Amino acid sequence: MKLRFATLCTLLVATASLAQTAGLPRLAILRPDDPNVDTYTFGAAECADTLTLTWSNSLTTLSASCIQSPLKLWSTSGECLDSGPATGDTRYEDVPFLTLVGIKQGTFTVRISELPDFKTTALTDGGTNLPCGDPTPFTKTHKVCGVVNYALNSGLGCGTAQPQAAVPLKLVYDTLPPDPPTITDYAAQDKGMRMGFTVTSSDTAWVLLEVKGPADSDFRQLNEVAAENKEIKGTGLENNVPYLARLRARDGAGNVSLPSPELTVTPILTLGFWGYYKDAGGTEPGGCSVGAGLMPLLFAAFAFRRARKQVRSQSR
Numbered sequence: 001m002k003l004r005f006a007t008l009c010t011l012l013v014a015t016a017s018l019a020q021t022a023g024l025p026r027l028a029i030l031r032p033d034d035p036n037v038d039t040y041t042f043g044a045a046e047c048a049d050t051l052t053l054t055w056s057n058s059l060t061t062l063s064a065s066c067i068q069s070p071l072k073l074w075s076t077s078g079e080c081l082d083s084g085p086a087t088g089d090t091r092y093e094d095v096p097f098l099t100l101v102g103i104k105q106g107t108f109t110v111r112i113s114e115l116p117d118f119k120t121t122a123l124t125d126g127g128t129n130l131p132c133g134d135p136t137p138f139t140k141t142h143k144v145c146g147v148v149n150y151a152l153n154s155g156l157g158c159g160t161a162q163p164q165a166a167v168p169l170k171l172v173y174d175t176l177p178p179d180p181p182t183i184t185d186y187a188a189q190d191k192g193m194r195m196g197f198t199v200t201s202s203d204t205a206w207v208l209l210e211v212k213g214p215a216d217s218d219f220r221q222l223n224e225v226a227a228e229n230k231e232i233k234g235t236g237l238e239n240n241v242p243y244l245a246r247l248r249a250r251d252g253a254g255n256v257s258l259p260s261p262e263l264t265v266t267p268i269l270t271l272g273f274w275g276y277y278k279d280a281g282g283t284e285p286g287g288c289s290v291g292a293g294l295m296p297l298l299f300a301a302f303a304f305r306r307a308r309k310q311v312r313s314q315s316r
Helices: 007-020 097-102 272-279 294-315
Strands: 027-030 039-042 050-057 071-076 090-095 105-111 139-150 162-165 169-174 182-189 192-198 204-212 220-226 231-235 243-251 263-265
Touching (some): 027 169, 090 097, 182 263, 192 204
Antiparallel strands (some): 050 105, 071 090, 139 169
16 A cells, blocks of 8 residues: 555544554654554555655653754664764654644655665765666665654753654565465365465565466466465366466565466365265265164265276376
């Protein structure tokens, strides 16, 4: 979700975000759309975006300060320093002290193209930064920082000033695709298939199932699940038709991996024991009430029919 908001919506969302974090006394830089996370991950399509961010203050110590320093805001490709922005960092408008301790929340905008490593490609050592949107896949992390100096009354006068740093927000540019998933097991099902998988890239958010049937010109996506599910199912296929199947991984920035090795899976109607029982004319709904004379015959027929299917399958 892109962080684009009209001014009124921004103020309303920012107020809601403050309410959600009111139980955590802190000074922080937040995402208005999700104040409970400390990272915004984006890709090349967002290089021209302007993000609306929120600063939030719920620290009572700042209200007791005997000096009135503004909150400094900036972005950096390095670490957030207690001393404030360094050379090459991008500065944003300071927040007046009375606003910081009185209103306790506010918004400001950050242009992706003006983040420190994106606003210039030349480095002091003669090297270059890759620009946002460069065709070469890469990742780059910036931090949006804040700090305010405050001092408490010691009883003998105003004490020594000390910095209060804000919890930063990480802006992660990511165009590197994750590694393909590994298929751990698979099974044919009635008009579908099931695959177990593992992922090795920590940023994998989704796993996609793609199939290609005899009538398909190319692979098509059949389903997708969250990576933590470790299993994916696909339905809507034809029984007794072989399909090529493979998996792909997708990260939070929308980057899609190369496909996993392909497998051939043929959906097949699977009745199971009670299916065979009903197919043979049984009327009981299931359980242990089946007549003793019928039970051995059903087990034998069930095993024989499964064995015949396996032999036919192996002979193809």
